Amino acid sequence: MTATSPIPQQHIDCSCRLPLFALFGGAAVWLALSSVFGLVASLKFHAPAMFANCACLSYGRAFPASQLLLVYGFCIPAGLGVGLWLLARLGRVELAKPFLITLGAKLWHLGVLTGFIAILAGENTGHEWLEMPRYASVILFLGFLLMAVWAFVTHTRRSEPALYPSQWFILAALFWFPWIFSSATLLLQCFPVRGMTQAAVAWWFAGNLLNVWLPLVGLAATFYFLPKLAERPLQSHYLALFVFLTLIVAGTSTGIPAGAALPAWMPALSGGAKLLMLVPALALAAVVVLTLRGSTAPCGGGPLCFTKFGAWSLVIATVLLALTACPAISRVTDFTWFSHGRNALVLYGFFAMTMFAAMYFILPRLAGEGSVCPHRVRAQFWLSMLGTLLFAFSLVIGGVLQGLKLVNPAIPFLDVAKSSLMPFRISTLGEALLLVGNLLFLFNVGFALATYYRARCRRVFTDATATLEPAGVKS
Amino acid sequence: MKSAATIFLAAFLALSASWAAFVLAPQLQLGREPQAKATGTDNLYPVARPGLAKQGAEVYRSLGCVYCHSQQVGQEGVKCEVILTEAGTNASVTLAALAKLNTELGQPQTLAALPKVLMPVADVPTAVPIIKAIAAVGAKAEARVTPVGADISRGWGLRRSVAQDYAYDSPVQPGTRRFGPDLANVGLTKPDVNWHLRHLYAPATEIKGSTMPPYRFLFEKHKRGAKPSPDALQFADEPGFEIVPTDDARALAAYLVSLRADAPLVEAPFTAPTPAAPSTNAPVATNRVASLPYTASELLKLPESSK
Numbered sequence: 001m002t003a004t005s006p007i008p009q010q011h012i013d014c015s016c017r018l019p020l021f022a023l024f025g026g027a028a029v030w031l032a033l034s035s036v037f038g039l040v041a042s043l044k045f046h047a048p049a050m051f052a053n054c055a056c057l058s059y060g061r062a063f064p065a066s067q068l069l070l071v072y073g074f075c076i077p078a079g080l081g082v083g084l085w086l087l088a089r090l091g092r093v094e095l096a097k098p099f100l101i102t103l104g105a106k107l108w109h110l111g112v113l114t115g116f117i118a119i120l121a122g123e124n125t126g127h128e129w130l131e132m133p134r135y136a137s138v139i140l141f142l143g144f145l146l147m148a149v150w151a152f153v154t155h156t157r158r159s160e161p162a163l164y165p166s167q168w169f170i171l172a173a174l175f176w177f178p179w180i181f182s183s184a185t186l187l188l189q190c191f192p193v194r195g196m197t198q199a200a201v202a203w204w205f206a207g208n209l210l211n212v213w214l215p216l217v218g219l220a221a222t223f224y225f226l227p228k229l230a231e232r233p234l235q236s237h238y239l240a241l242f243v244f245l246t247l248i249v250a251g252t253s254t255g256i257p258a259g260a261a262l263p264a265w266m267p268a269l270s271g272g273a274k275l276l277m278l279v280p281a282l283a284l285a286a287v288v289v290l291t292l293r294g295s296t297a298p299c300g301g302g303p304l305c306f307t308k309f310g311a312w313s314l315v316i317a318t319v320l321l322a323l324t325a326c327p328a329i330s331r332v333t334d335f336t337w338f339s340h341g342r343n344a345l346v347l348y349g350f351f352a353m354t355m356f357a358a359m360y361f362i363l364p365r366l367a368g369e370g371s372v373c374p375h376r377v378r379a380q381f382w383l384s385m386l387g388t389l390l391f392a393f394s395l396v397i398g399g400v401l402q403g404l405k406l407v408n409p410a411i412p413f414l415d416v417a418k419s420s421l422m423p424f425r426i427s428t429l430g431e432a433l434l435l436v437g438n439l440l441f442l443f444n445v446g447f448a449l450a451t452y453y454r455a456r457c458r459r460v461f462t463d464a465t466a467t468l469e470p471a472g473v474k475s
Numbered sequence: 476m477k478s479a480a481t482i483f484l485a486a487f488l489a490l491s492a493s494w495a496a497f498v499l500a501p502q503l504q505l506g507r508e509p510q511a512k513a514t515g516t517d518n519l520y521p522v523a524r525p526g527l528a529k530q531g532a533e534v535y536r537s538l539g540c541v542y543c544h545s546q547q548v549g550q551e552g553v554k555c556e557v558i559l560t561e562a563g564t565n566a567s568v569t570l571a572a573l574a575k576l577n578t579e580l581g582q583p584q585t586l587a588a589l590p591k592v593l594m595p596v597a598d599v600p601t602a603v604p605i606i607k608a609i610a611a612v613g614a615k616a617e618a619r620v621t622p623v624g625a626d627i628s629r630g631w632g633l634r635r636s637v638a639q640d641y642a643y644d645s646p647v648q649p650g651t652r653r654f655g656p657d658l659a660n661v662g663l664t665k666p667d668v669n670w671h672l673r674h675l676y677a678p679a680t681e682i683k684g685s686t687m688p689p690y691r692f693l694f695e696k697h698k699r700g701a702k703p704s705p706d707a708l709q710f711a712d713e714p715g716f717e718i719v720p721t722d723d724a725r726a727l728a729a730y731l732v733s734l735r736a737d738a739p740l741v742e743a744p745f746t747a748p749t750p751a752a753p754s755t756n757a758p759v760a761t762n763r764v765a766s767l768p769y770t771a772s773e774l775l776k777l778p779e780s781s782k
Contacts, residue, residue, distance in 0.1 A: 045654075048678075048688040055692045060539020122537035126646035155479060163478070171479050172486040179490055183498060188646070196638040197501045198647045204497035208490075248486060252493035257651060259549045261636040263504055269496060335545055335653040406653065409628035413656050417686050 006092055007159065015094035016085050017366045019147075021449055022105040023081035024359055028438075028445040030073025030112060031352070035435035037066035042428045045421060056120040064131045065119045070347055071129065071209070072140065073112045076177075077105065078355040079217035080144075083170040084151050085362050086224055090167055091158025097150045104146030111140035127188055127202040129209060134189040141181060148174045165240035169220035172248060173213055180208045196262055207255020207270070210346055211277070211321065215247055215314060218351045219284070221358045222311050226288065229304040229357075230297045235290035243283045250276035254321065258330035275325035281318035284311065301378035306357035309385055313349030313392075317342050320396065332403035337420065341395025341427075348388045348434065356384065356441065363445070367452035376444050383437030390430025398423025505638050513738035520738035523643045524730070531730025534723045536646060538690070545650035546659040546734065548632030550624035553744070557593040557602050562586040563614030572612040576605055590617075599744070619746040620739075630664055631657040633737055634745040640736040655687055662735040671728040672720050673708055680710065693724035 041063035043050055051057040088095045095101065115132025118124075123133045132140070151174055155167070184205035187193050193201065227234040234240060253273035256266050288311045299305045320342050324330045333339070364372050402420040405411045510519040524532065535541070563569045566586055573593070593609075593616060596602045602618035609616040621627075622634045636659055641647045665671065670681060676694050678685035697704070699717045707717035720728070739745050 044688050045686065048686055050688075052689040052691045055538070058538060058690070058692075059688055060542050063542050064539055124537060124539055126536035126541060126648055128541070128651065152479075168482045171482045175483055175486050176490060179494075183494065187498065192645050193502055195505060195642040195644065196647055196649070197505050198645065199641075199649050200501040201498055204493065208493070245485060248489040252489050253496065255497065259547065261547045261638055261640065261649060262501065263638070266497065266501065335651065337652075339651060407625045409625050413629065414682065414684055414686070417654060418684070421686075 007094060009089075012088050012092070012094055013365045015098050016088055016362075017098075017452075019095065019098050019101040019105055020081045020085060020362065020366060021452075022102045022109075023077040023084075024363070024445055025449055026105065026109040026112075027074045027078040027081070027355075028442040030069045030077075030109075032435075032438045032442045034066045034069030034073060035431065035438045037062045037069065039428070039431050039435055041066060042424070042431055045424055046428065055122065061120055061122065061124070064124055064128075065116055067129070068115055068119060068131055069112065072115065072132070073109075075214060075347060075351050075355070076144075077108055078359065079173070079214070079221075079351070080105075080108075080147055080151075082221050082355060082358040082362065083173065083217055084147070084154070085358075086166050086220060087151055087155050087158075087170055090160065090164045090224070091155055092160040093154055093158045095150070096153040096157060101147050101150050104143045104150070107139055107143030107146065109143075111136050111138075111143055114139060125189060127184075127198070127205075129206040130184055130188065130202060134185065137181070137185045137189065141178070141185070144177060144181070148178065164224070165234065165237055165244070166220040166224040168241075168244055169216045169223070172244070173216040173220070176208065176213050176216065180205050180213070196260075199260065200256065200262055200266065203255040203257065203260070205255070208252055210343065211254045211318075212248060212251040214346060214351050215251065215280075216244075218310065218314065218354045219243065219247075221354050222307055223287070225303065225307050225354075225357055225361060226311065227291055229302075229307060229361075230292050230295035232291055232293075232295045235287060235293075239283055239287045239290070243280045243287065246276070246283065247280040250274075250280065257334060258324065258327060259334050271325045271327075271330075274321050276322075277318050278322040281315050281322065284318075285315045288312070288315075301381040302374065303357035303360050303377070305381055305385075306353045306360070310350045310354035310357070313345050313353065313388070317345040317350060320345070332407060333399055334403070336399035336403040336406065337395040337424070337427075338399025338403065341392045341397075341399055344388065344395060345392040348384070349392055353384065353388070356380070359445070363448045367448040368455055371448040371451035372444060373447070376440060376447075380437050380440045380444065383433050383440060387430045387433030387435075387437055391427050391434060392430070394423045394426035394430065398427070510642070511639055511740060514740060514744060516738075518738065520740065521640060521642050521736075524733050527726050527729040528733035529730075530722075531726035531728065531733075532644065532648075534727040535730055536648065538727075540658075541648040541650045543652060543654040543687075544656070544658045545653050546657065547636040547649045548626045548634070548657055548659050548736070550622040550627055550635040552623055554621045554623050555596050555598050555602065556619050556621070557596055557605050557616050558590045558619050559586075559593050559609070559614065559616050560590045561615035562589060563612055565613065568612045569609075569614045572609060572614070576608060592619075617746075620744045622743075622745050626657060629656070632660045633663075633747065634739065634743045636736055637740060637743045639740055639742070658731070658734055660735050660737070662732040663737055666732055668725075668728045668732055669708070671731045672724060673710075675724060675727065676708060676718055676720075677710065690724075693721055693727065695719045695721060 040051070040057055041059050044059040044062075055061065084095060084101065111132070115136035118133045118136055119131050124131045125133055152171075155171065184201055187201045188198055192198060223234055223240055250273045253270055254277060256262065256270035258267050258271060260267050288308070292308070297304055299308065324333055360372055360377050364370075398420050401423065402416060405416040405419060510521065512518065513520040523529075569586065576594070594605070596605070596618070599618050599620060606616045606618065624635075626632060627634075636649075640659070641649070674681040674687075675690045677689050677691075678687040694708075695718070696713075697707075697717050697719060699715055704717055704719050707719050710718060737747075739747075
């Protein structure tokens with residue numbers, strides 16, 4: 001790669017605008033819709049008979065639909081958008097074929113919509129985290145490939161040859177997803193394997209998605225935005241490399257639950273991998289502490305707060321995962337709300353918060369100054385943070401209490417189910433806060449996009465009306 | 476990390492290792508698994524579900540029951556005991572033999588009302604010489620293997636679930652949450668299709684205080700006419716109406732009663748208790764299990780693996 005004259009930052013941002021608007025705009029819509037369905041699902045526990053006549057709002061459909069929208073509708077497109085922007089900015093290069101990437105983003109969103117409708121209509125595949133039927137998976141896969149290929153081309157055209165840690169994380173993630181997604185889709189839906197092998201594949205996929213793919217993309221953003229917003233250099237590249245390697249080696253095997261009805265070596269191997277996850281968790285904590293040391297940048301509910309909160313959430317969620325490697329603990333936490341709470345900590349606490357920060361950082365650069373109002377960002381931070389804490393920790397703690405009762409056969413099952421309702425109420429409150437926060441996020445993103453297009457229309461209008469007059473004057 | 480190539484190599488190595496372990500290896504180890512013989516019988520296990528139950532599995536998948544119900548039972552270990560089933564013709568000889576073995580039954584009156592637990596043993600192979608010694612005096616004893624654990628005590632199963640149990644299910648629905656009870660053996664504990672239909676329509680009528688959501692959309696509600704529908708359900712609180720299950724509801728109920736993992740297997744042995752078995756420390760399990768439709772006394776034989 002030869003050193004060419006640096007490309008102005010505006011050109012790079014300009015090349016990102018169309019694809020990122022498509023990715024972020026869609027993500028914001030899905031996120032809000034996801035919390036609506038999440039809330040509908042939660043309400044089932046407080047009023048079981050609600051919507052009893054409506055199949056598509058029953059728990060077994062509303063819940064997976066909300067998960068699908070959260071993971072495939074929000075997390076993945078938001079992560080891809082941020083990743084594309086980071087690749088372009090860190091490589092000092094304009095995005096390759098923004099139009100095709102936008103097409104990929106639209107395809108992806110179409111896939112999410114298809115999957116969403118299919119789940120509500122009862123076409124759920126029955127494999128958790130992979131509920132969308134084959135036809136939706138194919139659309140999603142093509143959309144992803146289209147984006148990933150041009151992201152990679154962008155990377156090879158970079159004018160800055162040295163790689164920053166964030167780029168490793170994104171490149172690995174671009175490679176990871178097609179592999180796990182195609183493996184799982186082929187073996188579960190196109191040529192289904194037999195019996196429990198299906199569960200093994202589905203768990204392997206889910207483990208890779210939750211414990212590798214999301215952390216890879218999220219940490220790419222953390223390692224870029226944390227130093228940037230704290231105005232301190234990343235401490236250090238070696239630690240980041242260490243996080244990267246240990247994360248991919250350990251995280252990829254964490255999927256199998258301890259009590260799975262599979263040959264015993266599989267849960268055992270997975271348990272070892274879960275324990276190993278302590279290493280990247282502690283290394284990540286070290287990176288955050290060392291990078292922030294001596295930083296005087298104010299937090300104040302802005303993007304820096306989001307990023308910090310996100311990083312600590314991942315540390316805590318990973319430690320919780322490592323704890324379940326201990327058989328005495330997993331015996332209690334398996335089959336309870338615990339895993340649900342931990343997932344919320346990863347998805348909302350870590351990933352969504354980190355992405356919010358990144359998007360609030362990127363959007364003004366794409367849509368123009370003043371397109372994102374800091375007050376509303378701060379309001380969203382407090383809503384989302386409180387919501388996440390209430391949602392995730394009440395489920396984690398409630399899960400442990402529920403588990404302690406479940407392993408005691410003297411307590412009738414229904415008493416166990418009923419006594420776990422109290423923590424669940426608190427978690428529903430958290431979900432409601434999250435819904436408000438997500439609606440505010442949707443508003444913020446929509447407002448930024450609207451600001452941009454309004455300014456653009458005005459420009460086009462003035463240009464169009466202005467050209468006539470000088471022509472008339474000049475002649 | 477200087478180039479994309481090193482990153483891809485690292486990612487490739489890490490991912491291919493886990494792919495080989497969790498995708499390829501189970502395929503090789505379990506994928507071609509044939510039916511196995513249930514221990515002590517000639518019955519092949521598992522068998523494919525009958526047609527209606529198979530449709531019901533699709534309904535179960537489509538309604539996402541798996542988000543509240545698991546279908547896998549765990550156990551913490553097994554308890555192994557020698558039980559005396561026949562006292563033989565000469566009680567005093569038997570008693571002498573029992574005394575020599577240092578069992579808990581030493582008094583003549585204990586030989587009445589068999590079968591009775593003689594002694595706990597570590598595992599089935601240690602039981603074999605004891606059983607032989609008892610057989611030598613004309614009496615009969617057997618080894619009984621009882622899985623223990625919270626799930627077993629709750630009556631959710633006779634033994635832990637193993638991969639074999641799911642060989643004919645697609646998709647498999649082992650589940651990861653228990654907001655409702657485990658259903659791996661609900662066909663054993665609740666074998667009545669009508670119970671399931673009523674429970675699906677209005678769970679609280681069958682289980683007081685149930686928190687399971689009702690699935691009313693699986694039923695049609697008609698004004699009761701001159702000619703009542705033959706398979707309508709009656710509910711006291713809906714006078715004048717008949718509740719007719721749809722095909723989906725009937726299929727789902729057929730699926731639920733087909734859920735039973737009741738074959739002892741080499742990898743998950745157990746001995747079905749006889750109705751007269753002395754009560755164990757798990758009252759819930761015993762009275763549920765005792766009411767199971769067990770007639771096959773051949774289940775009470777030694778597990779195949781231990782012979």
